[in-house]
Amino acid sequence: MSDDFPGWHGTTIIGVRKGGRVVVAGDGQVSLGQTVIKGTARKVRRLKPGGAEVVAGFAGSTADAFTLLERLEGKLEAHRGQLARACIELAKDWRTDKYLQKLEAMLIVTDGDALLIVTGAGDVLEPEHDVAAIGSGGNYALAAARGLMETDRDAEAVARAAMAIAADICVYTNGNLTVESIAGSGAQGD
Template identity: 70%
Template structure:
């Protein structure tokens, strides 16, 4: 079976700012299929930002489900994420979706997985995808030396793109100011 690769998503929360950045590369084995995919977007009337790693159709299904949960729970990201994770874990259809997400609002950053995990990263940094560990290591090292969350995210993504063959430097970046 052919294997699709190619996503690095990072979330950085620092100094009242939450940022999620994602690269644009989609690869099929050793071939770059698309260099400028948008894997980061705004949700919940723009009050939530999210990025995904994994199968694109699966991720968009999860984004749509999260949007509905945000509407149902009046924009409460933690409650919406927990309810989505419950559905994702127990629903026969959703259980087969292969994707992960990082989502953030003004108060919290979360990693959501198909295992039912709703994780709040320690230290203000979260990363997923093919180059996630490279971006996470870079952002963790930069965190104490850069004051701006977006600068940390952009520099970490550059480092990941330089190391991971499934990551490129064509970024989509979304920011929420006045984050707690």
């Protein structure tokens, strides 16, 4: 973040893959410095470019994230719904385009099969242990979810419990969740 940015702090977004489903959950708090500006923001979205279905969650500047989501939709259309290819092309543009380089956001994206983190540093990462988390409370949610993965809870229950723990610890995260779920192509009975 630039040094002149007025103390903006992030959010918490988590992606959990378990039992043939991927759940992406995000809190609703938007903070500026020590002030909560909004408590009901929707930071997890379902995208359907060109018939492909993708769930994306973002942490960072909202306007920057929407710019990235629009670009991702365009990449998905250009690459016929191939999520990994679209994310790699987005990351390349983000890293090399002078306008995009200034964007301050991160994404978690999934098509139900792949679970990816996309960053402005040019990274497209598939996390270990079927859990991805970003934002100011991301490490708290990640640790909680990793601990819950061995239980009999499903992906949504793991994500919700991990987000509740993050909201109890991180002052920039609240318990007002947006949760989206998507089945993988190999999932049965969904």
